[in-house]
Amino acid sequence: MFRRILIAIAMIATAPALAQVPAYPSSFKVQDIKANGIAQHVRVGGSGPAVVLIHGYGETGDMWAPLAADLARDHLVIVPDLRGMGLSQRPAGGYDKKTQGQDIAALLDALKVQKADIVGHDIGNMVAYAFVAQYPQRTTRLVLMDAPLPGVGPWEEILKNPLLWHFRFGGPDMERLVAGRERIYLDRFWNEFSADPKNFDEASRQHYAALYALPGAMHAGFAQFAAFDQDAIDNHAFLAAGKLAMPVLAIGGEKSFGTTMATVMGFAASNVQGAVIPGAGHWVMEEQPAITVKTVRAFLDQKR
Template identity: 75%
Template sequence: MVRMVVMGLFLFLASPAGAQVMPFPASFATRPIATNGTTLHVRIGGKGPAVVLLHGYGETGDMWAPLAAELMRDHTVIVPDLRGMGLSGRPAAGYDKKTQGQDIASVLDALKIAKADIVAHDIGNMVAFAFVFEHPDRATRLVLMDAPVPGIGPWEEVLKNPLLWHFRFGGPDMERLVAGRERIYLDRFWNEFSATPAKFSEESRRHYAALYAMPGAMHAGFSQFAAFDQDAIDNKAFLAATGKLGLPVLAVGGSASFATMMATDAQAGFTNVQGVVIDNSGHWLMEEQPAATAKAIRAFLDKPL
């Protein structure tokens, strides 16, 4: 309890006054869960079948508050910050997505949860992909939102897009360039990947910029991207070993971002894929169109298996 209070106080002090995103419902608890050589900051609330929400780069688990409020009515909602991000630990290694998939399995073990639906966005997609291939008996449904998976489908073509320059941006010189300028760096993504940049609010920008300015946060973020080559090797090995998986998958794309390519990408790894495009949205679906995105996810999770 003391540790959770200290972590919460640290976040409050690290964030500029008023720089808060939509809070999780008051009934949600937060707890640190030791897992796989690090500690993840995890939010837990609701009651019913489990659903795990995995965030991406430029945000933290905080992005899921609107969806968590909707799903908690009939689900146990589990929202970790990925390793190195948000209020989770920042170990020196383990940023390949295979290792982070094991992080999620360990969180479920700690909570004594055997199976869960997985909803993911951006880098969360990559962690979710590794998790379901290593633990196919533990995932009931999968939602992948607006980001490719290394080594799968049109990955090599995606890498040629100049908007994705940041995939190869990292290292100590880059960290020194960005130090103290985290907001400038992150604004580039929030603006260029939005259909309407103003939809990514100033409050959210200040909140996440403060989190990414914390000691070691940018180094950990660059490490997520630096692991993509290994992720591609691992993902190709997963597919070669098992073939495509048959669990139900919802592939969600923003109309001004990956759009229908999300379904094409998902079909490279799964046989039971439903695609949906969210209108008037870029990459930041939960910021730009939270109601429409939550509605699509809810409809998918409500379908009987």
Template identity: 70%
Template sequence: MRKLFLGFLGALAAVWPALAQPQPFPPEFRMQDIQTPAVTIHTRVGGSGPPVVLLHGYGETGDMWAPLAADLARDHRVIVPDLRGLGLSSKPPGGFDKKTQAGDLAAVLAALGIGGIDLVAHDIGNMVAFQFAAQHPDRVRRLVLIDAPVPGVGPWEEILKNPLLWHFGFGGPDMERLVAGRERIYLDRFWNEFSADPARFGEAARAHYAGLYALPGAMHSGFAQFAAFDQDALDNRAWLATGARLGMPVLAVGGEKSFGATMAEIMRAGATDVREAIVPASGHWIMEENPQATTALVRAFLGGRD
């Protein structure tokens, strides 16, 4: 164990210059590594007021939320974890189904003494957020899901036919060998193809995230997030088959040049109170491409009274 830990520290030191955040969190945010039964979740906490959790997706970490977190911290307690296996969270061998990761979030909230929350998510974070809301509907006041489908919900099978999503089935030991030392090349493909204008995903952010995904176990964990989609679809379909639907207000947000209005179509298959919103002049990477519009949409929705 000591040898493994020292190896992790060595790898971290090697990429440390690339880990300076493109836009740092405000200094009043504290970093806290929260030990759950199976994993350590690196978490940023700041601000005061009603609690709101921000969940990231693949190709990024919780660092993506810095602009939104800074804004919300004016009147919210903001909690921003790294998903298991990604960022500075620990990298277990398994548990990447989103039902299990919803349990990670529950453990983080328990450690912080937090009950009900608003929940904002992007990409794979959507899938974890959906499961958390399904398991704990009484704890989620409002739910925001941004620009990614949820396995097994709505037109999932049609979405899988999109050739741009070939990476959903890309993984395993040989694929890990292919990308080892080439993490930046692999990730550039996502940042370029899924943005309206690749120049908006800047060099500092690319270097930052490539460094984090080069940490030992990070690419394995990323591939495992996708490999769990079949199980995620089974879990979500089993829940929907009971007649259950999310009852809290849901804001389904799509990037104008990405999922767009399809996000609302997806969520109407899994929730009863869905509002539609689109981030203009943006592809998938909403916080890099149009953080001002994204922040305005989220803040307005969280402040609603209905």
């Protein structure tokens, strides 16, 4: 109990010092919502058809500010921090993406939202797919950005890429290695997965490194990767039930997954459009925000 209190105090004390990078519009409401048994930190703004933006590793929901600001003109925009990440609660378990898909469903229930467009990046792709596969009737369109899905399509080949050694990096010894060195560890991702590391700016690096240095944050981050084997099992079951029918946009950074994103999603969905963000590596929202926002907006607007 005492440790939980210390963690809560640390999170509360640290949060005000962390400026949004970049800032969300002041019209967005930031709140903690109890859903699926955990407190989910969420930003909500705008009105109209709902859209959920799901972040990945090395970032939090703060990454989506430019896209959220654009979509809020005519959408209800919902941006959570995933369980264990950012300022959401860090439970002992539940880091498989099937459970986190249920987190999204419970959050929508709490907000009284029945259907939404779903947009994911990185691990957010995996949570987005797990949500959509479990609740296809609650999804109108799906956008996935620059990360594979465990067990889907060329997953085993993708795992052989030496750049992805961190998929198997975790456990208490690894946590001890990175304790107090979170920025060093995260810089590796921001540098190696960028087309140009300068495009992941210093303010953003400081912002996210401080969040990942909060008590339990790196443990929860490692747990996201440790769940990949279970995620692959769950995804095989989802695939056995049939391909997704709703329109899907698969976005890859030119210097990262590129057209491979559409190839991956072709194994999981029957109506897939592909897009490549020129001049971008993995961090498409930081490296090429304007074209990424334009690409997502054009796809979501097709339903009108």
